[in-house]
Amino acid sequence: QAVSVLKGHDSKQPVDVDADRIEVQDRQDRAVFSGNVKVRQGNLAIDAARLRVAYRNASGQGLEILRIDADGGVQVRSPSESARGDYGIYDLNSRIITLIGSVSLNRGDTQVRGQRLVMDLNTGRSTLDGGNVASPDGGRVSGRFVVPQRSGD
Amino acid sequence: MATRPARELTARQQSALPGTGYHKMVGTAKWLLPTLAGVVGVAMLAWPVMGGHDFSFVLAKDRVAIASERLKIAQAVYRGEDRRGQPFVISAGSAVQQTSRDPVVKLQDMAARIQMRDGPAHIVAKSGLYDMESETVDVDGPVAVRAAGGYALNTRDVQIDLASRTAHSEGPVTGSMPLGTFSADRIAADIGERTVTLEGRARLHIVQNKVR
Numbered sequence: 001q002a003v004s005v006l007k008g009h010d011s012k013q014p015v016d017v018d019a020d021r022i023e024v025q026d027r028q029d030r031a032v033f034s035g036n037v038k039v040r041q042g043n044l045a046i047d048a049a050r051l052r053v054a055y056r057n058a059s060g061q062g063l064e065i066l067r068i069d070a071d072g073g074v075q076v077r078s079p080s081e082s083a084r085g086d087y088g089i090y091d092l093n094s095r096i097i098t099l100i101g102s103v104s105l106n107r108g109d110t111q112v113r114g115q116r117l118v119m120d121l122n123t124g125r126s127t128l129d130g131g132n133v134a135s136p137d138g139g140r141v142s143g144r145f146v147v148p149q150r151s152g153d
Numbered sequence: 154m155a156t157r158p159a160r161e162l163t164a165r166q167q168s169a170l171p172g173t174g175y176h177k178m179v180g181t182a183k184w185l186l187p188t189l190a191g192v193v194g195v196a197m198l199a200w201p202v203m204g205g206h207d208f209s210f211v212l213a214k215d216r217v218a219i220a221s222e223r224l225k226i227a228q229a230v231y232r233g234e235d236r237r238g239q240p241f242v243i244s245a246g247s248a249v250q251q252t253s254r255d256p257v258v259k260l261q262d263m264a265a266r267i268q269m270r271d272g273p274a275h276i277v278a279k280s281g282l283y284d285m286e287s288e289t290v291d292v293d294g295p296v297a298v299r300a301a302g303g304y305a306l307n308t309r310d311v312q313i314d315l316a317s318r319t320a321h322s323e324g325p326v327t328g329s330m331p332l333g334t335f336s337a338d339r340i341a342a343d344i345g346e347r348t349v350t351l352e353g354r355a356r357l358h359i360v361q362n363k364v365r
Binding site: 012013014015016017018019020021022023024025026027031033053055057061062063064065 | 348356362
């Protein structure tokens with residue numbers, strides 16, 4: 001089942017963030033989180049060592065989060081899969097999560113590894129690519145796929 | 154001088170002869186007037202003392218009531234300016250300064266108001282120590298902060314530096330700001346730069362598109 005539970009995920013839902021330290025720089029419309037940061041939005045969870053949230057606070061329309069940048073062992077989890085990478089970018093407007101740097105995606109028993117993972121929350125589909133030739137393991141993608149047993153398990 | 158015979162006395166002299174009315178009048182006056190003077194003199198002297206309650210008091214340095222503090226003000230108001238010349242006002246129900254050497258004033262029911270570019274910030278606390286020299290306020294106990302731009306927080310045990318308009322708390326904080334509602338073990342805020350730093354189990358709940 002290649003479609004994620006996150007299909008049609010509403011990025012406008014409230015976001016809860018826990019961290020050891022939160023520094024809000026209201027003038028730059030930015031907040032920096034550091035120290036086992038945990039982000040929860042609906043059934044999407046992002047954990048990382050550091051995280052920056054860029055938001056827009058136009059008077060009248062209320063607050064809107066534009067983008068979340070995470071780095072330091074980024075983990076993106078949902079009920080149907082979990083992915084890991086060195087850097088993560090969650091673009092709330094286009095509803096796309098991108099993971100970069102020694103990425104691995106686990107869905108059920110299947111695990112694929114590569115350099116870049118793009119999770120499209122609109123379609124619920126994830127595409128993984130090995131990056132370019134210069135990246136580790138030569139831009140190749142590797143994966144371990146488990147074929148369900150024939151005998152009707 | 155030989156005494157003149159009675160017959161040659163003038164009418165006036167005859168009226169003054171012993172036994173005449175005038176003579177008796179002068180005789181009695183001779184003792185009556187001094188006595189009257191004496192009585193009036195004594196009355197004047199005795200009058201204040203006899204006058205029932207005692208007006209006089211004795212100012213003895215050791216028996217006079219001594220105030221324990223150097224300066225005690227009710228409804229005190231302190232005005233000052235931070236480094237950028239923006240005014241701050243500290244008002245208190247009562248302010249006590251122990252000695253003139255010690256610039257620290259103990260405030261009760263304290264309220265500080267700091268002017269900012271986009272409006273005032275109000276800090277309210279039950280009691281606080283205002284150091285007039287370093288322009289800092291130390292509060293132990295609950296503190297409430299309301300600032301323009303949608304900041305409202307409650308914390309405890311705060312030190313406020315009015316000159317640099319920064320504050321940090323030792324105690325836990327809960328509150329709300331434009332980005333959302335939050336809580337943490339400690340908070341540090343630079344009111345001028347509008348940065349808020351939450352430390353220790355910091356939690357932030359961001360609600361989007363809530364039109365304020």
